[in-house]
Amino acid sequence: MSTTDDFDQAVTQMREANQRLLAGDPTHYSASWSHSDDVTIFGGFGSYEKGWNQVGPRLEWVASRYSGGHDTFELISTGMSGDLAYLIYLQNGEVRVDGQEEYSPLALRVTEIFRHEEGIWKLLHRHADPVAGKDRVHNNLSQIDR
Template structure:
C-alpha cells in the first residue's frame, strides 16, 4: 500500500467530518501554497490557497450533525509529489434551515501535491451527478 493509499483513508474521514459541519480535518489537508483551486458543485470557480481554504470552512457551516458520506473511488494514483483520485461522493446530509435530510451525489476529481512531507489538496472539482442523457 502506498502512502497515498493510506492517506485516502484520512481523506474519507475528513469528508465525513465535513458533512457534519466540521471543516477542520479538510483544512489541515488544504494546500497552503498556490496554485490551488476549487470548482464547487454550485458552479463557478475559486482560486488561491488561502481563499480556497476559507471557502471550504465557510461552506461546511451549512451542514449540521447527523450527516454521512461515502467516497466511491473509481481510480487513484500517485507519482512522485503528485496524486489524484476520481469518482463519486454519495451523501445524506442535514443542512441548516432544512427539516429533512438532503441526498447529494457528486462527481469528484481531487488533485494533491506533497507539501512539507504530507499530501495537500490543490484542486477539487465537484459537480452534481446527472443521469446520462438528462
C-alpha cells in the first residue's frame, strides 16, 4: 500500500473515530493521535494544549461534553510531503452538548497536520474554530482600513 493510500485510510478511520467522539467515546479518536511531546491542539472549545499528557485528557474532556451528533467534512485542501501531511476542511453538523436535549449547530474551519510514525499516520496538530461569514470578516477589515 502506498503512503498516499495509508494516509487516505488514516483519514477515513479518524473521521469514523470522530463520530464516536461526538457520542461521548474518545477511545478511537485518541488512538488516531500521536502520543508525543510535540503534539498540539487548538480546539473548537478554545485554549490550547501541548504534549500528549495535556492533549489526551483534553480529548477525554471534549468527549464528555458530547452526547450525540453527526457531522460532515467539506475538504478544501490536502497535501503531503515526506512524513508530514495536512488537511484543511469545514466540519459541519449538529451536536448535543452538556446534556441538552436539543441539537446545536456545529460549524468549524479545521486545519490538521499528520505525521507518519512507525508506518502509521497520526494526528499531530488540530486547529478548529467557528466559521465566520465572509461578509462579517470583510466588514471588520474595512473598518480597520479607515
